[in-house]
Amino acid sequence: MTAALTQATSSRPSGTTAVRAAALGAGAVLLGFAGLQIALAAGAPLGEHVWGGGQERVLPASMRAIAGGAAIALGAATTIVARQAGLGRPARWITPTTWGIAGYLALNTVGNLASSSGVERWAFGPATAIASALTAFVALRTRCGALT
Numbered sequence: 001m002t003a004a005l006t007q008a009t010s011s012r013p014s015g016t017t018a019v020r021a022a023a024l025g026a027g028a029v030l031l032g033f034a035g036l037q038i039a040l041a042a043g044a045p046l047g048e049h050v051w052g053g054g055q056e057r058v059l060p061a062s063m064r065a066i067a068g069g070a071a072i073a074l075g076a077a078t079t080i081v082a083r084q085a086g087l088g089r090p091a092r093w094i095t096p097t098t099w100g101i102a103g104y105l106a107l108n109t110v111g112n113l114a115s116s117s118g119v120e121r122w123a124f125g126p127a128t129a130i131a132s133a134l135t136a137f138v139a140l141r142t143r144c145g146a147l148t
Helices: 002-011 015-041 061-084 094-114 118-141
Strands: none
Touching: 015 061, 015 118, 061 094, 061 118, 094 118
């Protein structure tokens, strides 16, 4: 009985492993969106699939600049979530910022699901919901980069 219990519990991921896996999953989604924003900033003809679906194929210059800024913000968010999971230096501001990122992604999910763009509704909405949940999990299970 003890051997079976030991084997069952050892096959489950530890708290650290689960938190880091969640951070990596959230980071993958965030970096995917950062890549999309870089493509939009570079003039990729995807405008009708973003920003509510009401844009031209190639975004105007002002929106391309915003897309570039969004790519930077998404890269920073990825770094913050990773640090919260213990994959970098801890800092006091990391935990509340991680919760802010989770909340922002939840709000972004609502916007994506309400979009007239099918891509935002059916692809980006679920992706941001998953990233929000994973980010919240990381924030809930850690405190300044240490497991609670």
